[in-house]
Amino acid sequence: MLFLERGFANVSIREVADAADVSPTTVFAHFPQKEALVFDEDDEQRDKLIASVRNRGPGVSVHTALHDFYLAEIAANVVEHGDAVSRRFMEFLNATPALRDYAARMWLRHEDALAAVIAADAGVDEPSPEVRAYSRFVLQIQILASESDDPVGVCEAGFAVLTDGWRAVERSLGASV
Known part of the structure; x- marks a missing residue:
């Protein structure tokens, strides 16, 4: 939803991780690149x-x-x-x-x-x-x-x-x- 609200380029991996209550490392462990999210x-x-x-x-x-x-x-x-x-x-x-x-x-x-x-x-x-x-x-x-x-x-x-x-x-x- 962050991407739809603010645009893909305007959302960082850190923000995604914070919203999911995980670390950025955890995000990258499951998604090899931002687009995969x-x-x-x-x-x-x-x-x-x-x-x-x-x-x-x-x-x-x-x-x-x-x-x-x-x-x-x-x-x-x-x-x-x-x-x-x-x-x-x-x-x-x-x-x-x-x-x-x-x-x-x-x-x-x-x-x-x-x-x-x-x-x-x-x-x-x-x-x-x-x-x-x-x-x-x-x-x-x-x-x-x-x-x-x-x-x-x-x-x-x-x-x-x-x-x-x-x-x-x-x-x-x-x-x-």
């Missing part, structure tokens, strides 16, 4: 992303499972925190370059895990270049959605491009681009 669910998010592929229902494609996971996460965030708080947090995040960059790097760290679970699902030992590219593109959709005032619209557009490929985009624009 804002994003405390990295492992949980990776696990949920992987589970969306691994635990999908019969007949549900990887692509559909990831699409549905993203939409469910957007909705869950609004339900948990309310639309106003969710929007305020996203505005705060996007207005703070260090946090925006950290969030993107954090999310893209899941690329290897996502590619591995997709490859395993397909019965192959190693992700192909196509699986790696797909994994990166899917993760980029979440980053774009988090930077948008319309995360659902961006999510839908991103998955539509991946579903139909660039040729569909060309058709929708009426010309080769």
Whole structure:
């Protein structure tokens, strides 16, 4: 809450430690850098992303499972925190370059895990270049959605491009681009 009230750059680690009634050393023992204080669910998010592929229902494609996971996460965030708080947090995040960059790097760290679970699902030992590219593109959709005032619209557009490929985009624009 300190960050939202005063801005990320205007709050020191000492102030965070004082508010939590711990020492700054204790803060750094649990959070390797200041930005990590804002994003405390990295492992949980990776696990949920992987589970969306691994635990999908019969007949549900990887692509559909990831699409549905993203939409469910957007909705869950609004339900948990309310639309106003969710929007305020996203505005705060996007207005703070260090946090925006950290969030993107954090999310893209899941690329290897996502590619591995997709490859395993397909019965192959190693992700192909196509699986790696797909994994990166899917993760980029979440980053774009988090930077948008319309995360659902961006999510839908991103998955539509991946579903139909660039040729569909060309058709929708009426010309080769």
